[in-house]
Amino acid sequence: MREIGSEFWLDSIPNEGTIKSPSWLNLGKDHRLLFSGRTAIDYVLRDITTKVKSVYFPSYCCSSMLQAFIDKGIQIDFYKVIFSNEGLEYIVDYDKSCDVFFSTSYFGFSSTVMDSIIKVFKSKGTIVIEDITHRLLSEQPYCNESDYKVASLRKWFAIPSGGLAVKQKGKFSRQTLKLPLSSIINTKINAMSKKAEYIKEYEKKTLIKESGKENFSEMYSRFNKSLYLDYKSIEIDGVSRSILSTIDIYTIKKKRRENASYIHKAVKKFNNIKPLISNHDFTKDCPLFFPIRARKDIRDALKNYLIANRMYCPIHWPIPNEFCLSTDTSDVYQEELSLICDQRYDLYDMERLVNTIGGFFGTI
Structure with missing residues (x-):
């Protein structure tokens, strides 16, 4: 049986050409296709004309999202992302003084978006950068109040490189971009x-x-x-641009929703795990992964058992080295496991995945 998860593969290599971005990526007044999500964050920071000294950032994040701020010497303050009865809760100090508020959402579920929080900071004149990677293919892929949107496209598709930077109003300043090596x-x-x-x-x-x-x-x-x-000021490669122009986005959304819906129903029978996000609407939400919450004493063992059965379900994320976490914040890092639900697989594969999880619980 084929493996499930891990890196995307590429069945054929398209010819490169000067191809326009697909319409589903036109999410603001102006946008750029770049090398990576990290490149997109750096590109946005270069577009901001005022001095950025501080950013207010979610404590639950990938360390790569911090790099552009670290490289520019920008102070990073964190607001807490913790577990709640519905899934995740944001403990935000609305009186916090910051030049940039950085928001995100998680795994493609609308119940995790920060739109109401974004509006508060925007009303105070704070610049808002929203990471829309996880909600990119959902019915509402961004908040209208965000000044900028950034995303890593490589997380969703079989492309060699790909990041997205969007400016909600006006055009990006002219920045010299180079081709990837x-x-x-x-x-x-x-x-x-x-x-x-x-x-x-x-x-x-x-x-x-x-x-x-x-x-x-x-x-x-x-x-x-x-x-x-090397991630700064690099545009997307030609092969990835060509692939994006021919993607069947409807089929991708349909498969992901079907797979995630199957997992959601199937994992209810297990006592030792539960969906990390309890509120779902698979008519609107398009999951990047289907995250589950497992006790700390079994999460890593479950992940390793799945690997032994050729199923590669990632953890989001390793705790970044840049900061220390309180117990309630570190719990999210230590109990989350992302089950694969992407467009490479069908319901038969999802059944195999769930049955393998059942096999694990039969061993403990």
């Missing part, structure tokens, strides 16, 4: 192509060498490391 992009494309071959051979039950997997896994790792070394 061909060696870096070719490393990612080769990794994605080799993984596609690996997946096909495995599904045909052909005898394959695990060394082949080690080879493309190393390529993925090399590309991901490059994102940290």
